[in-house]
Structure formats: structure tokens, C-alpha cells
Amino acid sequence: MSNVETAPEELRCGTTADGGATPGTPHVEVLSAREVPLGGPRALPVRRTLPQRARSLIGAWCFADHYGPVDATTTGMVVPPHPHTGLQTVSWLFSGEIEHRDSLGSHALVRPGELNLMTGGHGIAHSEVSTPATNVLHGVQLWVALPDEHRDTARDFQHHVPEPVRVDGAAVSVFLGSLAGSTSPVRTFTPLLGAEITLDPGATLTLSVDPAFEHGLLVDSGDVRLLGTPLEPAELGYVPSGSGTLTLANDSDARARTILLGGPPFEEEIVMWWNFIARSHEEIAQAREDWARGTRFGVVQGYDGDPLPAPALPNTPLKPRGRARGGTERTAG
Template identity: 50%
Template sequence: MSNLETRPDEQICTAGDAAVGVQLLDARDVPLGGQRAMNVRRTIPQRARSMVGAWCFCDHYGPDDVSRSAGMQVPPHPHTGLQTVSWLFEGEILHRDSVGSLETVRPGELNLMTAGVGISHSEESPEAGRPPLLHGVQLWTALPGSALGVDPHFEHHAELPVAELDGGRVRVFMGSLAVGGQALVSPARTYTPLVGAQVDLLPGGRVELDVDPGFEHAVLVDAGEVTFQGAEVPKDQLAYVAPGLERLVIEAGTSTPARVVLIGGAPFEEDIVMWWNFVGRSHEDVVRARDEWMAQVADAPDGVGTQYAEGAETRRYGRVVGYAEGPLRAPVLPDVRLRPRTRPV
């Protein structure tokens, strides 16, 4: 999913200061787009904590009624230096990209797009026969410097490892996780040590997860009353714990089921600059990425919207074929130099 903010802030992403116990991170409401704005609840990046392992972006949306509207409509837009991880609880999203992928993601399935040097894609609610509700999360992981030059590629995984427990169910969509004596390993390709999983809990359910003590972790509460490591976590908030733990405990209240998304990973060792849909290491990286995207789009002849410039399909981001509208223009860069912040010591 694109960050459709028309004036996106500079995001200087580092591992963040050390946290003691459970750190609760509030979500902020962000309207994406213009007249067809879709509201999301964003927990990272934010000033208090910008990354969890390599995870650098978390948008939580829905449930939205898309039966009387066009639903999600995100025109072609670019990405660099990251992986987009699309994960649904309800609904369907149709993905198109500049490497020729055309895939529908459904609940329990993973759409994973690796931007590498550069890719563009669109996302939309299918025109006919789609479910009435759309509900899920859009996550990004930052690529390490060693992977910034990889060729862009796309993966769809309909079959993912699941563990059924007395207290609920755990489905791993990225990385690996030890659950109930089972090693659950996602087939998705990753570039840093990390984990992503959906945990569904029965009323009063308790799930214990054996985790890598070198990882930091966080849980996003989607539904229900949830306690994480003994701390109550309100709905829509992200609860973070620092490295050093070998076991995580997630519990549901007794009245209703609960659902959370677990993310985690080894603390990211590189500072990154993230602006709009670009992840780089410097101001120059972002400026170059924006300039090269804008060289691929041009004002439409009628003065409304944009179209592809001649030869766009052979340039850095390629061309998305099949989406009804032209590509998005990049926002104007801020008047200040984008600077990575040094890591807290």
C-alpha cells in the first residue's frame, strides 16, 4: 500500500531507546488519499519508536464496508529499499506490479513484494464478487544495505504454517517461530532475522511462544481484551518489548476472542531515511528515487491526473499494466535536508 499523504513527514528510523517492561505505542489516524480517502491507524514509525527489528511501517485498517463504494483504490506508485507485507483478516485485494504480477490476496494468505532497486505496483478492491468488508494490516520491512541492489520480485503464499493450541491458533507469515514444540517456518524470503505471525485466542485463552532472546518484539491488538507480558494492551495499540526474553505470553479476556499480530526481529543495525514510499540511507537516496519516479510520469494531456512518460516500462520502476488510472505523482519534498539520526547510545 502506498503512503498517500500529500505532505509526508521525514521519518528518521533507528532502533530507538531501550525500553523497560512493556512500552505501549498509540496509533494515529491517517487519511490516505483524497475524495476516496481510506483511514488507517499507524503505530510505526513514530517518535517514540520507529522500528521493531526490520519492521519499519505498520498500518492497521478496517473493518471497512466496501460493498457500497469502490473500496481500496491505490493507483500505481513506486517503492525502494523495502518489502511490502500485505495481510488480511477480511476481504480481498488485487495486486498488480511492474514485474508482471497479478494476484489476489485473501485472509490467511501472504502477498510479499520486494522492491530492491525499485518497483511500482497498484492495489484495488476487486470490481465484482468481492466480500463486503475489508480489514487487515499493511507492513513494511526495511532491506539491509546488502540487499538494496536486489532485483524486484513478488511472492504469493497461500499455504502457511499453523499451530493449533488449547488457547488458540498461531499462523506464521514471515520468518520462524517455535510454538508448542513445533517449529513454524514461513516459505517467504526474508533478508534479516525476523518474525511475523497472527495469533488468534479463544476467550480466556493463553498462548506461550518460545522466541529468540536476541529479537525485539511487539504485538498489535486487532480485537478483544489482550494482556501481553502481564500488561493490558488496548485495541489498536502496539505493545513493545526489548530483546532479552526467551518466552512471550499473550492472554485474552474471558468474555470474547482476541486477535493480535506479532512482529519481531534482530534490532536493525543501520539507520534509514524513509520518506513517502522510499527507504534509503541518505537525503540523496530519496531525492534520486523521487526524481527518477517523476521522470516516468507526466501530466495528462487534459490536465487531470498523470500518465506514463514514453519508455517508462524500461526505467527504474517499470510500468504497471491493467490499472484503470495513471500513476501517482510524488509529493513535494520538504524544505529541509533529510538526515539519518545517529543510533542512541
């Protein structure tokens, strides 16, 4: 997905200097979403939990948009060809269908329960359009920052359909990394965890996780508690590294759906602006110029329309941002 804000904020992102959790007493930091309209008069509203001033990364996960359910016949997704550098995009749907085309020549459909992962690396362009068969559009779009040694890697596209596993009143679909005895074959450039977890009514689930990972649980629906801390839909609960287990509970009489993200703290600072991830303002400016000139990113074949123009760069160069302490720490209940 493109970040189509007309005045995107330029961010310097890095790890938050708060260390890991105290053994035996992990805390949950609650990150609220802000609503961002994507597009024009028929804009698709999305709820963005990463990046934000409180926390810019969870592992290498650096961008999290959560959208829907919306009536796709009036508010669908129409994102023209646009560029990416220095990242991987992760598309995951709960309902609907999106047609993906990219400058690698990939032409694929994004469907519920199926992972589409695109590697931008040195540069790629792609388009995303909800199909005419889509009535309700609902899902998440996530970005992963590439480490310095791999950020100029060749463009790539991978597709994977994970087999859900049942464990203690929950269905777990692991699309990246390993969890609950399931491992995704999809290649990443840093250790990562990405999984959809659906909890039955009243279910409580304790998962063994890598204590070297920090984790974020994004709630799509239901009355969910993470380590005893209540989370509302569209909120993301953050747990620092140091915990070997995570306990999720569904207090509602309906199924609850969540997305669990994780990875070891990403030690590099990155610069994010529009659809680019780089290490300096100058690199961002060069990527923007290359897109405007029609070089570097290739051509998306089969899209009927013009590519997305880049917004204007800010008048002043990037100023480093302080590493804020984080969001709200909500009392377990």
C-alpha cells in the same frame, strides 16, 4: 500499500539506545496509533503504529498500517501505481480481497490468511485495489527495511498460504520466520517473525521466542494482555530483546486477534520518505526524480488510470532525528 500523505514527514530511523530487557523482568512499552487518511474523498482511514517518534523500528519492521473493518462499498482501497525502493511490503488481510499488480508482471489477489510479499529493492511499482466482491475490508500492511547489502536487490514477488497450528487455546498462522513449531518458507533478507495469533475466549498462551529478537504485538480485537500488560485494540506492545518467552492472555468472552512481529534490532539508520527507504536525502530525491521521469520502476500493466504523483520534497534537507526513549510503559494488571 502506498503512503499517500500529501506532505509525508521525512524520517531518519534507527535503533533506540535502550538495550535489552533485564533478565526475568521484561517490560512492555505501549505504542498508540495515529489515524492517517489514505486517498481522496473516499479515503481509507488507517491506524499507523510504525514509524513514530517513540520508536521507528522493531527488528527490520519499519512501517505498520492497520485498517478496517470498513464498508468497502463506500470506503474501499484504490491505490494507483506507485513506487517503492529499499523495502519489502507485506500484505495480510482479515477480510476482503485486494487485487495486486506490479511492474514485475505479477497479478495476484490478496485474500485472508494468505501472504503477499513484494520486494522493492532497487525499484518496483504496484497498484492495489479492493475487488467488487469485497464487502468488508480489514487487514494490515507492513513494510520491512532491507539491509544495506541487499537494498538494491532485484524486484521480486512471493505468495504463501500458511497452515494455522493450534496451541493452548490459540490458532497461530506464521507468515514469516518460525514460531510454535511452524516455519514459513518465504525468503527475507534479515531474520524476521510475522504471525497472526487468534486467542480463544479466556485463553492464556506462552510462546517460546528467540531472545535475540525484539517483538511487537499489534492488537486487532479483544481484551489482550502481553506479559501482564493490557493492550487495547490498535495499540502495539513492544518488548525489547532478552526475553525467551512471551505470554499472551485474552480476558474477553470473545476471540481476540493479534499480529506478532519480531526480529533482531536493526543496527542501520535509514531514511524514510513517502514510499522510499534510502540512506540519504540525496538518494530519496533521486528516487523521486526517477519516478517523475518514468524511469527505473517499470510499468504496471492492467491498471485503468494514471500513476500516483509524488508529493513535493521538503525545502530543507533531512536533519537527523534523536533516538527517543520510547512510548508509554503501562503497569501490568
